[in-house]
Amino acid sequence: MKIGIMSFAHMHAYSYADCLRQLSNVELVGIFDDDATRGEEAATTYGTTYYRDQAEFLRAEMDAVIICSENNRHKEMVLAAAKAKKHILCEKPIATNVRDAEEMIKVCEENGVILQIAFPVRFSRPIQRLKEFIANGELGEIVAFRTTNRGQNPGGWFIDPDQSGGGAVLDHTVHMVDIMRWYLGKEVSEVYAIVDSYFHNIDIDDAGILTLEFENGVIASHDASWSRFSTSPTWGDVTIEVVGTKQTVKVDANQEHLRLYSDKENAITHEFFGNNMDFGLIQDFVQCVEQGREPSITGYDGLKAMEVALAAYESSKREAPVSLKN
């Protein structure tokens, strides 16, 4: 299978490219990037062709593309790739507003191409095991969730509201909302949030807490931030606690690590030895294209997760809960 990557603006592009190299049936056939220096460097690193022109890149023979651009350019690239009949894996969030996301989904459907959204947390083995426990009834009925996704300030275009569409709350809410929707099979019906900027003296949010209610009455609290220091032992966290009528279970997707003490600047680091969730995501996307099946994480999933994050901004601005129509 031939796959290309559109933009290395998002750092996940490097991880996805590494994952593609591990798949024997996949060839990374080209990289398109507006930033010639970045694109050429990446093409050299991964031994592939650099394209400065998007149209020329999309005329090349390939089955699918992975889009890792700035958030505000997802729509433009998805539409172009779909019209070129390329299947698409798009970095999260799907877009920066609902109208764009809906158009992206529609155009992909019209062109008969797959649109999958990159929510790699679904491929964390502990997160998958917890889904199995829930499905087997081992937690009973779900009563509530408690989730976190906190990391370091990525800087660059992430802190430019025009390019990112939102800060830590958009960046770090969609993953865990996707997991809660996946576990529950229900949609969020109400969002109450406080969104602010505490940590970095930047013109975009770096902290937010969200209180959610799902359409079946399940409630949830979520902590999204860029509050972790560059000197922290790890980049951040991904945790979920599920309160059930039979038992409460908590999973920390990054817990499988060694504590490494050293005499260097970062005296303690966490050396992760769990499964590579990015590899799970890429492998799933490749299989999805091969088999021509519905993606495991659809554009609609991306839209619904993004809606909750956008509602959090609205709630904080209005200082009131925001209802979502489902």
Next chain:
Amino acid sequence: MMIVVTNDRKVEGNMSIANALTPSMVEGNQQLYIPISSLEAAGAQRQDCYVYFDLESYAFFEKVKEIIQTASTPKGVFRMRRLQKNVEKYSVTTDVFVLTKLLGEAKDIFVKEANGDVSHLIVTINFGNGCMAHLDYTTADREYIELEWSGNGHIIEFNTDDMNPFYPKQLTNAPLVYDAEILMKNAHPIKPELLLQLEALYKRLTGGGRS
């Protein structure tokens, strides 16, 4: 003489401990330290009587306060997770009261709860001065507290399971043990203003939705 009334909670320290408040104590002239649940029995006008609150009687919370207060103006996200045998709004009120003393007046309080075989309560607080908090309570057959502070310059992570110095853990209640000195230091004289503040917070927590 000083007496700490514990209602069967474990207290460590050198002082007289009484498991329950008795009429003779109320009528006597000892200095009394009582939990919020004994407030009515003690009588609001009892002289030399102090009410203490659960959260600010633990040594670990004293340390959390000390770290957060190293910033002249604390900014950050405070999160607390509690498992309790009963999720009772009056005890939640005292937690919120203690947090207002640390992080400032609560500008907005938003409450969500799910009640059934297992009850879960989420309290969202905007202190409006650069601090916000999420408090999660669940009914369970054991007690547990988890605290986190994501602040400007400091991150605190704590939970009572990990910081129990014993293994097997059931050999002790530590660190869920009141420290007598800390309890007395933080106890509040029973004054009408205090009771009004608690009542107002209780109403905000029980009124539903945002207040």
